[in-house]
Amino acid sequence: MADRVPPPGLVHHPGAGGGSVIREALTLSARPDVLSFAGGLPASESIDAEGLRAAFDQVLSESPHTVLQYSVTDGDRRLREAIADRLTGRGLLTDPDRPLVTTGAQQALALLAAVLLRPGDTVAVEEPTYLAALQCFARAGARVIPVPTDDDGIEVEALAHVVDRERPRLVYLVPNFQNPTGRTLSLERRRAVARLAGEKGFWIAEDDPYGDLRFRGQHLPWVTAQDGAQDRSILIGSLSKILAPGLRLGWIHAPLCFRRACVVAKQAMDLHSSTVDQAAAAHYLATHDIDTRLEHASFLYRERCDAMLAALPEALPEGSTWSHPDGGMFLWVRLPGHVNAEELLPQAVSHGVAYVPGAPFFAGPPDRSTLRLSFAGHNPANIEQGMKRLGKAFT
Numbered sequence: 001m002a003d004r005v006p007p008p009g010l011v012h013h014p015g016a017g018g019g020s021v022i023r024e025a026l027t028l029s030a031r032p033d034v035l036s037f038a039g040g041l042p043a044s045e046s047i048d049a050e051g052l053r054a055a056f057d058q059v060l061s062e063s064p065h066t067v068l069q070y071s072v073t074d075g076d077r078r079l080r081e082a083i084a085d086r087l088t089g090r091g092l093l094t095d096p097d098r099p100l101v102t103t104g105a106q107q108a109l110a111l112l113a114a115v116l117l118r119p120g121d122t123v124a125v126e127e128p129t130y131l132a133a134l135q136c137f138a139r140a141g142a143r144v145i146p147v148p149t150d151d152d153g154i155e156v157e158a159l160a161h162v163v164d165r166e167r168p169r170l171v172y173l174v175p176n177f178q179n180p181t182g183r184t185l186s187l188e189r190r191r192a193v194a195r196l197a198g199e200k201g202f203w204i205a206e207d208d209p210y211g212d213l214r215f216r217g218q219h220l221p222w223v224t225a226q227d228g229a230q231d232r233s234i235l236i237g238s239l240s241k242i243l244a245p246g247l248r249l250g251w252i253h254a255p256l257c258f259r260r261a262c263v264v265a266k267q268a269m270d271l272h273s274s275t276v277d278q279a280a281a282a283h284y285l286a287t288h289d290i291d292t293r294l295e296h297a298s299f300l301y302r303e304r305c306d307a308m309l310a311a312l313p314e315a316l317p318e319g320s321t322w323s324h325p326d327g328g329m330f331l332w333v334r335l336p337g338h339v340n341a342e343e344l345l346p347q348a349v350s351h352g353v354a355y356v357p358g359a360p361f362f363a364g365p366p367d368r369s370t371l372r373l374s375f376a377g378h379n380p381a382n383i384e385q386g387m388k389r390l391g392k393a394f395t
């Protein structure tokens with residue numbers, strides 16, 4: 001037999017595979033004896049399974065041959081109307097022709113990278129930031145430059161320096177209850193970032209899957225809605241935390257030239273997002289008081305966040321610091337000294353508790369003493385119990 005020639009190797013994108021720690025942490029969360037605060041899953045109580053089942057029933061009986069058929073790339077008209085109504089209601093005057101429905105906010109990030117980034121282009125990000133966005137930018141071959149953050153989000157002066165020095169095409173922000181820190185970008189800084197984008201000429205990606213989950217304080221207007229940002233800001237949203245992540249529905253709202261490029265890119269990726277899922281989501285949004293549901297979900301998250309905040313002083317070593325989120329699902333911890341949260345994870349698991357080490361969320365040299373806790377998935381009693389276990393693991 002002739003020698004067999006191996007097929008060509010797979011493409012390797014440096015920095016694009018950093019998710020293994022999170023994957024491991026999520027695997028641990030499946031163990032029944034572990035109270036896991038690792039995953040970023042919305043509370044199951046916040047998902048209206050019965051209402052969604054009825055919405056699927058309705059659209060499948062009403063128009064089965066439409067909702068089971070191929071459809072347009074832009075997305076279901078009724079869903080785009082519902083999204084445009086919500087955006088306008090929150091201060092971004094728009095119409096149903098503007099949002100493009102995506103397969104989760106994650107696909108919106110992939111589209112953004114596909115239409116904007118060439119290998120070697122620069123993206124500035126909050127340090128730390130959403131891991132899967134970092135992976136997306138790495139896959140595009142982008143150079144990712146971290147910008148320092150504090151309790152009010154990205155530090156604008158530091159961003160201005162990065163912009164002058166590195167000339168990024170894109171600045172990526174998670175303005176509300178950020179993943180992983182839970183922090184919110186202040187209004188003053190939203191205005192300043194929009195101004196800077198106008199002066200220096202860069203795109204802003206405003207990724208906001210958590211904004212509807214505010215449980216303290218007032219909603220803040222989007223960066224995208226600030227003076228000067230409309231022609232250079234891309235707002236990304238999701239139904240994952242509002243309805244259910246399994247629907248895999250999100251949207252991108254962008255200037256028209258950008259939107260057109262995204263439609264072409266999406267055609268090559270998946271033609272369109274699931275027709276039946278979009279129809280059911282649109283029907284659900286048209287027939288339910290979603291704002292009241294979101295108020296209930298936010299109340300649930302507030303209770304859980306407060307339970308965690310109350311338990312942390314006892315659970316964590318003296319000198320630890322943590323964020324105080326006004327919404328969303330995450331809280332960010334820094335342990336004192338030179339401890340490594342990744343090395344401590346097996347010890348925590350052996351005590352029946354799990355978290356995500358902070359290091360993979362950094363674009364630059366990681367602060368290994370950090371970790372992310374999600375308070376969304378457990379009731380206050382379990383949170384108290386879990387924090388006691390964490391206390392034992394850390395002593």
Ligand SMILES: Cc1ncc(COP(=O)(O)O)c(C=O)c1O
Nearest residue numbers: 104105106130174179238240250
């Ligand atoms: C900041 C951020 N962006 C995007 C996503 C992806 O959301 P989706 O489920 O809509 O794809 C997440 C999910 O956790 C996220 O935290």
